[in-house]
Amino acid sequence: MNKLKKIIASALIFTSIFSSAVFAADNNTNEPDLIGTSAIAVDLDTDEIIYAKNIDNKMFPASITKLMTALLLAENKEPNDLLTYPKEALQEAPFSYGLNVHPVTPGDTFTASNAMNILLLYSGNDVAYMIAKEVGGSVENFVKMMNEKAKELNMVNTHFVTPNGLDDNIDNHLTSSYDLSLLLKAVMANEWTSSTMTKKEAEVKSTNGPAAKIENRNKLVGENGNIGGKTGYTEKSGRCLATVYERDGRKIAVVVLNSEYNLPQDTKVFEDVEKLADFSYGAKKEPxxxxxxxxxxxxxxxxxxxxxxxxxxxxxxxxxxxxxxxxxxxxxxxxxxxxxxxxxxxxxxxxxxxxxxxxxxxxxxxxxxxxxxxxxxxxxxNIFIYLIILVVIFALIILIVKLIKSSKNKKNKRRRLYR
Known part of the structure; x- marks a missing residue:
């Protein structure tokens, strides 16, 4: 009897362990382990969210802000329009074209096409300032335009303060990974901005300056289906990347905010994004x-x-x-x-x-x-009720037939009596 109890107990323990393992395996979603504290992946064709991590948390976007600046430039200027470089732009922090690539004299001009390349590839803070002043008439008015466009795109957790994302002494320049996915969709729908983001490098210049070659700060562009995006970093924002992939005819927006900036390699945010992209293309829907x-x-x-x-x-x-x-x-x-x-x-x-x-x-x-x-x-x-009704109807029909027949017989008798 004791042996039988031991056998049963052992079997129950084994079954329990096996069942737990199967349950754990069934609940293992293989989601990527990301450093970024906020992230999203969205199918841009269907608007379905494939992955979500704190997607409505308000975060500092750093230079990803320039996606909105680029969109407003594309909507308000033509590529050959000339933009004048203001002296205030020289005061913007690195990375700036005039500080880090080639000196620019206030009053020099850039074509809007060159400005777009510098903005999205090199991420020039001074050029973002120039665009804001030229498009909006003033930087303050341009920021109003940015926030109005954000409302139009239903970016409800977004408030812009600067056109380049610099956030020193600023606590309310904020957005969310979900809102940035909406902005990415709008940017990708614009031919000028979307085609610019696909470039690995470009040759740019002011109208009076020498040509300079700039490289895209998005290290992933052109790799594994990555077709463009925008990087960002400040001490408040951490390392960020908002980007788009296209594989097998599907476009997926991937946003990772507040990842690690591991200098000098600078690999962590790109690894986060690659993990999330691979996961998203392999994800399956469940009923x-x-x-x-x-x-x-x-x-x-x-x-x-x-x-x-x-x-x-x-x-x-x-x-x-x-x-x-x-x-x-x-x-x-x-x-x-x-x-x-x-x-x-x-x-x-x-x-x-x-x-x-x-x-x-x-x-x-x-x-x-x-x-x-x-x-x-x-x-x-209601079959029984309908059967009863049918019986009643049938009985009534028989009764009516009999009454008619009886009435006819009485009439015939009367006729015979009066002949």
Missing amino acids: LLKKDTTLETKTLKYNLIPFIGPERAVRVPVEIKDDASFYKTSLKADVSYDIKDVSAWKLNKNKSIGTVTVKVKDKETKFELYPTISKMELVKN
Whole structure:
């Protein structure tokens, strides 16, 4: 008996350990281990969020700010327009074209095309200042334009203070990784800004200065499907990168904020982004709502005898025809139902009677809902009542026939009597 108990106990322990291992394996999502404290990956064609980590946290974006500056330049100037370099631009901190590449005299001009290259590839802080003053009339007005554009793009956690992202003595120049994914989508939709970000290098110059070669600070561009992006760093922001990949016809925006700046190698943020990109292209959707399962019920009223009564009620289960599948993230999915108040006598299993809406962040997806019963179910549920009614109707018909026949016989008898 004691041996039997030991065997059973050992079996239970083994089963428990095995079950725990399987459960752990089933729950292992293989998500990337990122240094960055905020990150997101979004399919730019479908707007589906594939990965989310603190995506609404307000963060310092550093030079990723220049994506907004570039977008406003593209929307307000032509590539051959000339921009005048103001003396105040010389006071902007490195990296600046006039301080670190070639001296610039206030009053010199740059084509908007050269300014765009310096802004997005070299990340020139002075050129960002020049663009702001030329496009906005003043830097202050340009910052207003930046914030108005942010509202237009639904960047609700964003507030810009500078056109270049410098944040010394500034605590409210903030955005979020989710908001930056919205900005990236807008930048990629603009031919001028998107084509500029794809360049590994460019030759630039002021109208009176010598030509200089600049390289893209995004080390990943052109590698593993990376088609462009913008780097950033300040002591407040940490190392940042907002970038876009294209593989197998799919474009995915990847944003990592507040990663490590490991000088002199400067590899950590790029490793974070590569990990997240690889994970995102391999991620699979999972069913949130499964097909052929009851998702909701709707109580419909109907007349037992159409147009006459009495009134009855029937509970109608509804389902979807295909799985509603989504990427598994930390974001909550809000599910809501809209079922029509249709006539129960019009129920058809192949005809939609409403929709279910799944909302993840700002993305809404609708699925058609179908009843699991048809009008024939109403007949089956009330078959005995209908049989009784049929019997009564049949009896009434027989009675009426007999009465008619009896009436005819009486008339015939009367006719014979009066002949």
